[in-house]
Amino acid sequence: MSTLILKIKILLGFLKKIKHLNTNWIIVITLISITWVNFNITRWQTGDIINHDVNSYYSYLPAVFYEQDLTLSFLDDTLNQTNENRYYWPSRLDNGVKVIKVNMGMAITYLPFFGLAHVYSKVFHFETNGFSEPYHFAIQFASLFYFLIGLIFLIRTLKLFHNDQVIFITLLSVIFGTNIIYYLTNGAGMAHATDFGLISIFLYFTIRWHQTQTFKLAILIGITGGLITLIRPINILIFLIFIFYNVNSVKDLIEKIRFLFHQYQQMLLIAFFAFLIYLPQLIYLKWISGSFFFNSYVGERFYFNNPHFIDGLFSFRKGWLIYSPIMVFSLIGFYFLKKKNKALFSSFLFFTLLYLYLVFSWWCWWYGGSFGQRALIDIYPLLALPFAAFISHVQNYNTIKRKVVYTVLFLLILLNIFQTMQAKWNTIHYDSMTKEAYFDAFLRLTKNPEREKFLKHPDYKKALEGIDEY
Numbered sequence: 001m002s003t004l005i006l007k008i009k010i011l012l013g014f015l016k017k018i019k020h021l022n023t024n025w026i027i028v029i030t031l032i033s034i035t036w037v038n039f040n041i042t043r044w045q046t047g048d049i050i051n052h053d054v055n056s057y058y059s060y061l062p063a064v065f066y067e068q069d070l071t072l073s074f075l076d077d078t079l080n081q082t083n084e085n086r087y088y089w090p091s092r093l094d095n096g097v098k099v100i101k102v103n104m105g106m107a108i109t110y111l112p113f114f115g116l117a118h119v120y121s122k123v124f125h126f127e128t129n130g131f132s133e134p135y136h137f138a139i140q141f142a143s144l145f146y147f148l149i150g151l152i153f154l155i156r157t158l159k160l161f162h163n164d165q166v167i168f169i170t171l172l173s174v175i176f177g178t179n180i181i182y183y184l185t186n187g188a189g190m191a192h193a194t195d196f197g198l199i200s201i202f203l204y205f206t207i208r209w210h211q212t213q214t215f216k217l218a219i220l221i222g223i224t225g226g227l228i229t230l231i232r233p234i235n236i237l238i239f240l241i242f243i244f245y246n247v248n249s250v251k252d253l254i255e256k257i258r259f260l261f262h263q264y265q266q267m268l269l270i271a272f273f274a275f276l277i278y279l280p281q282l283i284y285l286k287w288i289s290g291s292f293f294f295n296s297y298v299g300e301r302f303y304f305n306n307p308h309f310i311d312g313l314f315s316f317r318k319g320w321l322i323y324s325p326i327m328v329f330s331l332i333g334f335y336f337l338k339k340k341n342k343a344l345f346s347s348f349l350f351f352t353l354l355y356l357y358l359v360f361s362w363w364c365w366w367y368g369g370s371f372g373q374r375a376l377i378d379i380y381p382l383l384a385l386p387f388a389a390f391i392s393h394v395q396n397y398n399t400i401k402r403k404v405v406y407t408v409l410f411l412l413i414l415l416n417i418f419q420t421m422q423a424k425w426n427t428i429h430y431d432s433m434t435k436e437a438y439f440d441a442f443l444r445l446t447k448n449p450e451r452e453k454f455l456k457h458p459d460y461k462k463a464l465e466g467i468d469e470y
Contacts, residue, residue, distance in 0.1 A: 057106035062130030105231030150197025226277030323372030333386030
């Protein structure tokens with residue numbers, strides 16, 4: 001207890017000095033801490049990065065550059081059956097055609113790192129097949145690269161509205177108090193950290209375009225929005241932020257539509273470049289399946305009549321606010337965002353509610369083996385704005401109240417870091433947690449040998465059919 005009190009005193013003393021720190025310190029802290037963790041967990045040495053969902057994202061690259069075969073027909077060779085199950089994970093159609101399940105957006109973001117890994121493998125005599133150690137290492141750090149680029153843009157966005165102290169506390173909380181750090185370390189390579197970065201960039205360009213309409217910004221919005229959609233199609237919703245920016249009433253909406261029509265040349269540029277970025281995916285689907293709009297997630301779908309909204313937020317299996325409880329301050333912050341920045345409030349609130357509805361309408365609303373609600377990491381840049389509005393309001397509190405809030409934030413950051421370690425060691429089960437299992441594992445780093453009696457395994461077959469999985 002005395003150690004905890006000492007840590008809290010150190011933190012509060014540190015927070016007093018934040019006002020003298022440049023916000024770039026948050027970039028330095030993130031870079032050093034995540035790099036240190038990644039070099040110590042060394043998943044890349046055991047070939048455990050290009051695995052599970054990352055297989056599908058990545059598989060375009062070895063298929064194109066080493067096999068020269070996007071039809072994946074080379075997997076028909078019985079000698080390659082192990083490779084199919086280990087590295088490619090294609091969907092198989094009734095006619096035997098194999099299609100890569102996910103869009104190629106992440107493969108495009110991996111490409112520079114894939115190229116560096118290829119050169120390194122050539123020079124230092126590693127196997128140049130796309131799956132040796134240097135390739136895993138490259139993909140591990142690709143997530144951090146795109147995240148840090150996005151973080152730079154998110155800081156620029158926050159600087160438009162807040163002082164450095166608010167920005168520092170906000171980003172420290174969002175980065176180290178949520179499941180994003182899991183997907184920069186033990187879950188690196190997944191799409192979410194990259195989407196965080198791209199959505200941060202899109203948000204910045206959107207705000208700047210509404211300040212000064214230029215063709216350059218329009219092109220950048222189109223390219224960024226197109227790539228965001230190419231990575232995860234559900235994220236096409238990000239364009240709603242652009243459309244409904246500064247719309248708070250029906251009258252505002254009518255005026256905004258007129259304004260966008262007046263800027264029709266730039267609207268066409270945005271649409272053209274977004275379509276241009278997405279076009280390779282349409283061509284691939286047409287070539288492989290015969291349809292531009294083929295659902296490569298064969299047998300998987302949304303059930304809009306059965307969204308698991310409450311489960312997604314509060315269940316002990318994967319509740320967002322159970323495993324990233326610090327984000328409750330972001331939700332509270334919407335109240336203060338409305339007062340501080342009405343231009344953002346309505347579009348952000350509408351987008352967030354719609355996004356939550358769609359995410360939790362997916363047949364597998366818990367998103368398989370994961371830590372917390374990984375699908376929501378993508379929109380953390382947007383949620384950082386109401387979080388910052390809350391922190392800005394806290395600055396008006398007296399000293400005691402401020403210290404109470406900062407202490408709570410600090411404890412929630414510690415909890416998240418500890419739970420991230422639990423997820424790494426599977427003390428928190430990847431898809432079967434219950435209330436009993438959660439409290440049995442609470443503050444326990446190693447899993448209970450008798451944990452199985454507390455778990456409740458979901459029935460994936462029932463969930464695929466839209467039936468509750470228990």
